[in-house]
Amino acid sequence: MLAQELRQKLIAVVGERWFMDKPEELIAYSYDATPMYQQNPDAVVLPATTEEVAEVMRIACQNRINVIPRGAATNLSGGTVPLEGGLVVGLNRLNKLLEIDQENLTATIQPGLVTADFHKAVEAVGLFYPPDPGSMKTSTLGGNIAEGAGGPRGLKYGVTKDYVIALEAVLSNGDVIRTGGKLAKDVAGYDLTKLLVGSEGTLGIITEATVRLLPLPETKQTMLAMFKSLPAAAKAVSRIIANKIIPVTLEFMDQATVNVVEDYVKIGLPTDVEAVLLLEQDGSPDQVKRDIEIMARICKEEAASEVKVANTHAEGEQLMVARRTALSALARLKPTTILEDATVPRSKIAELAEYIILTAKKYDLQICTFGHAGDGNLHPTCLTDIRNKEEIERVEKAFDEIYEKTIEFGGTITGEHGVGIAKAGYLEWKVGKEGLAVMKGIKQAFDPYGILNPGKLFVNEARPRVVVEKR
Amino acid sequence: MSNNSMLLGIAEDDLLNCIQCGYCLPACPTYQIEQKETATPRGRLALMKGVQDGKLEIKNLTPSIEVCLGCRACEAACPSGVNYGHILEQAKDVIASQTKYSLPVRMIRNLMLRKLLPFPQRMRFIRGGIHLYQKLGLQKIVRKTGILKIMPWQMATFESVLPEVAPMSAKLPTKVVGSTSQNKISGKKLPTIGLFTGCIQETIYHETNKNTLKLLKAAGFTVVVPDEQTCCGAIHAHAGEKEQAKELARKNIAMAERIKVDYLVNNQGGCGAMLKEYDHLLANDPDWSDRAKEFVKKVKDINEILVMLEELPRLKEIKETVTYQDSCHLLNVQGVKFQPRQMIQAIPGIVYRELEGAGSCCGSAGTYNITQYNSSMQILDEKMQKVQDTNATIIVTANPGCLLQMQIGIKRAGLTGKVRAIHIVDLLAEALADSLEL
Numbered sequence: 002m003l004a005q006e007l008r009q010k011l012i013a014v015v016g017e018r019w020f021m022d023k024p025e026e027l028i029a030y031s032y033d034a035t036p037m038y039q040q041n042p043d044a045v046v047l048p049a050t051t052e053e054v055a056e057v058m059r060i061a062c063q064n065r066i067n068v069i070p071r072g073a074a075t076n077l078s079g080g081t082v083p084l085e086g087g088l089v090v091g092l093n094r095l096n097k098l099l100e101i102d103q104e105n106l107t108a109t110i111q112p113g114l115v116t117a118d119f120h121k122a123v124e125a126v127g128l129f130y131p132p133d134p135g136s137m138k139t140s141t142l143g144g145n146i147a148e149g150a151g152g153p154r155g156l157k158y159g160v161t162k163d164y165v166i167a168l169e170a171v172l173s174n175g176d177v178i179r180t181g182g183k184l185a186k187d188v189a190g191y192d193l194t195k196l197l198v199g200s201e202g203t204l205g206i207i208t209e210a211t212v213r214l215l216p217l218p219e220t221k222q223t224m225l226a227m228f229k230s231l232p233a234a235a236k237a238v239s240r241i242i243a244n245k246i247i248p249v250t251l252e253f254m255d256q257a258t259v260n261v262v263e264d265y266v267k268i269g270l271p272t273d274v275e276a277v278l279l280l281e282q283d284g285s286p287d288q289v290k291r292d293i294e295i296m297a298r299i300c301k302e303e304a305a306s307e308v309k310v311a312n313t314h315a316e317g318e319q320l321m322v323a324r325r326t327a328l329s330a331l332a333r334l335k336p337t338t339i340l341e342d343a344t345v346p347r348s349k350i351a352e353l354a355e356y357i358i359l360t361a362k363k364y365d366l367q368i369c370t371f372g373h374a375g376d377g378n379l380h381p382t383c384l385t386d387i388r389n390k391e392e393i394e395r396v397e398k399a400f401d402e403i404y405e406k407t408i409e410f411g412g413t414i415t416g417e418h419g420v421g422i423a424k425a426g427y428l429e430w431k432v433g434k435e436g437l438a439v440m441k442g443i444k445q446a447f448d449p450y451g452i453l454n455p456g457k458l459f460v461n462e463a464r465p466r467v468v469v470e471k472r
Numbered sequence: 473m474s475n476n477s478m479l480l481g482i483a484e485d486d487l488l489n490c491i492q493c494g495y496c497l498p499a500c501p502t503y504q505i506e507q508k509e510t511a512t513p514r515g516r517l518a519l520m521k522g523v524q525d526g527k528l529e530i531k532n533l534t535p536s537i538e539v540c541l542g543c544r545a546c547e548a549a550c551p552s553g554v555n556y557g558h559i560l561e562q563a564k565d566v567i568a569s570q571t572k573y574s575l576p577v578r579m580i581r582n583l584m585l586r587k588l589l590p591f592p593q594r595m596r597f598i599r600g601g602i603h604l605y606q607k608l609g610l611q612k613i614v615r616k617t618g619i620l621k622i623m624p625w626q627m628a629t630f631e632s633v634l635p636e637v638a639p640m641s642a643k644l645p646t647k648v649v650g651s652t653s654q655n656k657i658s659g660k661k662l663p664t665i666g667l668f669t670g671c672i673q674e675t676i677y678h679e680t681n682k683n684t685l686k687l688l689k690a691a692g693f694t695v696v697v698p699d700e701q702t703c704c705g706a707i708h709a710h711a712g713e714k715e716q717a718k719e720l721a722r723k724n725i726a727m728a729e730r731i732k733v734d735y736l737v738n739n740q741g742g743c744g745a746m747l748k749e750y751d752h753l754l755a756n757d758p759d760w761s762d763r764a765k766e767f768v769k770k771v772k773d774i775n776e777i778l779v780m781l782e783e784l785p786r787l788k789e790i791k792e793t794v795t796y797q798d799s800c801h802l803l804n805v806q807g808v809k810f811q812p813r814q815m816i817q818a819i820p821g822i823v824y825r826e827l828e829g830a831g832s833c834c835g836s837a838g839t840y841n842i843t844q845y846n847s848s849m850q851i852l853d854e855k856m857q858k859v860q861d862t863n864a865t866i867i868v869t870a871n872p873g874c875l876l877q878m879q880i881g882i883k884r885a886g887l888t889g890k891v892r893a894i895h896i897v898d899l900l901a902e903a904l905a906d907s908l909e910l
Contacts (some may be wrong), residue, residue, distance in 0.1 A: 329551025
């Protein structure tokens with residue numbers, strides 16, 4: 002518990018109602034969507050303005066109190082778990098859409114605005130904000146920015162970092178900085194905007210953001226292709242891109258995932274195929290029709306056992322529902338669901354998917370893989386039980402090998418979930434000792450006392466590298 | 473605190489089933505107004521786990537559970553299949569058994585739950601009392617004195633929207649014979665029906681039950697109204713009195729077995745949901761679990777029955793703009809969504825406007841608007857804003873609690889005389905083209 006004097010100071014800033022430190026309140030802010038991590042904070046505040054956030058931060062800095070910024074806590078890397086205690090600063094009350102600028106095609110938002118609500122608001126005026134993380138109905142834009150969130154539309158339109166052009170952030174000493182602007186070009190010094198995107202609350206607290214918008218595509222169409230062999234599906238992906246078609250989404254589900262999803266949503270997915278691709282194209286009606294035809298033809302040429310083109314918007318939405326519910330459908334099967342986030346160059350996707358299947362067999366684990374085939378971003382998802390210590394050990398060994406292989410393929414330890422606690426031990430594998438030293442230097446410059454979201458990104462010792470057997 | 477372990481009696485697997493994805497947050501009405509994680513389904517489950525793990529005491533859990541509406545919208549949003557409603561009831565049961573209620577609260581709980589609701593005859597007596605109060609000019613005098621304003625539980629609010637209730641002598645016929653023998657359901661002749669009247673419904677909205685019989689008769693159904701039915705037990709279960717709920721369930725199951733009908737039909741989303749969950753309620757009772765399963769198969773909401781008909785009774789034009797507020801338990805537990813909307817739009821002349829957030833609770837939630845009056849009114853006022861956006865002159869509901877709440881909402885929004893709230897059965901009965909007596 003915080004000292005009485007400190008409590009009073011914080012209450013004076015946010016008001017009695019928005020300061021919490023009862024036992025049940027601490028438990029309610031002790032977790033996020035990542036399994037196996039839980040730690041109580043010492044207190045929680047829910048400020049309503051940038052000024053309140055800055056004042057809270059000033060008090061925390063003076064007293065060297067840890068601060069953990071938090072949106073909706075839907076992240077999958079332990080990013081908002083108060084690992085070393087401290088003060089959780091929830092941004093969900095800063096939830097206004099401040100402006101949609103139709104001349105500059107930008108929107109300015111507060112961090113607590115829910116992603117899907119924002120989509121709805123800009124789409125109502127014919128504009129488009131593409132980043133669409135799986136949790137978008139709950140997740141906040143501030144959380145998306147801090148975690149560098151992606152989503153299925155990333156292949157064609159890029160991810161959160163490609164849309165954020167200006168930020169307001171509270172620094173660890175309570176100072177407020179503004180970066181970037183409504184500018185197409187801006188090379189004034191280091192790009193602090195990009196640096197803060199994906200910084201996981203370790204460099205500052207984002208209190209406002211301006212994002213780019215696009216004109217809303219006129220139409221879109223969805224198709225599904227089923228493959229009896231995994232390499233055939235991968236070949237289809239490569240050929241589609243080689244044919245100069247960039248679909249808006251190009252999603253992959255392996256057989257294990259399809260079976261589980263079908264059991265849950267019952268929309269007639271086949272359960273006897275090795276791979277399912279879910280493709281979506283948007284644009285003008287002519288373009289969409291042409292691209293869908295070509296993609297369907299390529300899939301058939303690559304021996305797709307079945308190709309389904311959604312004829313209506315509703316049918317298309319249903320096919321997308323299948324992919325969107327994948328994680329949660331998997332979660333029904335076992336008490337603990339460990340979702341990983343390996344990313345490789347697109348050309349290596351089939352090899353990685355097959356390696357995952359082999360590794361699961363080797364360690365006798367149930368791993369279902371789905372993800373963004375177009376982005377080379379796979380989510381191997383292990384269904385296990387946190388209470389089974391022996392199995393959890395096997396899970397860790399399996400993922401060590403999967404990540405070793407991912408890096409060997411020129412890939413990365415996390416494509417869109419962030420490092421947080423869950424990947425901290427692997428960060429050095431990806432960025433090397435030197436890269437890590439630079440990152441630590443940046444952290445030191447922004448947060449000399451180490452009070453912003455401590456215990457995330459960096460660990461004292463990297464995980465020991467494993468020697469991957471040649472098969 | 474370790475002696476709290478397993479104190480709630482909720483299976484660990486049921487709690488671990490929550491993956492904390494947070495998909496329930498936007499569906500939760502209390503999160504929308506409280507904006508705190510303690511007022512979310514994900515938060516409440518984490519607190520229950522905290523109690524079971526010995527990190528919290530039951531008293532730490534109670535406030536979060538008390539503000540929960542029990543609307544179960546989170547279940548519909550939950551991709552992981554958490555049985556929130558059942559877990560909630562279990563937690564409430566334990567909280568109630570450990571709570572030392574003050575004497576007046578204890579007396580009222582005892583009176584309502586044990587002495588009144590289970591006895592239709594006594595409930596009719598209450599109705600008679602209210603009827604006399606309304607008819608003998610007493611109501612006018614009492615309202616003038618302003619005495620209700622100083623009464624607890626916002627009695628003035630509820631009193632002011634209470635409909636004119638039927639006299640004590642009013643009674644439903646014990647049997648109604650269909651007025652046509654031509655109608656069919658999927659090519660087959662019509663099934664036989666028993667009407668489940670509901671205790672509150674029959675006390676306050678006797679007319680709605682009468683209209684249900686009229687509609688069924690006009691459609692060609694033969695309906696019996698069994699005398700020996702009792703309260704469904706929903707209020708007991710929600711108040712944490714599970715054993716009493718079980719006792720009532722057994723009585724109703726025995727009743728349904730005796731009358732031998734194909735379907736037991738009701739017009740209350742909340743009671744219907746309770747009846748449909750008797751199999752869960754009695755799952756661990758070896759003598760009754762199979763009988764409960766059979767019973768559940770027979771329970772139907774009136775809307776489910778009407779949409780199955782090959783031919784609806786003749787309906788005349790109603791030229792009004794209409795919107796529909798879902799009953800949470802009809803929607804989230806019974807999964808009845810399109811049926812009432814289809815029935816409303818079957819009435820010629822009606823312009824139907826979907827209410828934004830129709831599936832989100834209105835704040836009535838059983839006795840929530842009594843026990844958590846301020847939160848309930850905040851939810852209601854936001855709801856009424858959305859109602860006004862539809863320009864509807866009629867709000868249709870399918871449950872007595874929602875209906876009463878909508879009537880309070882209309883009054884609070886200053887829409888009295890411009891907008892009315894009505895049960896779907898009463899609207900359909902109003903539209904019946906051919907007059908018909910029971």
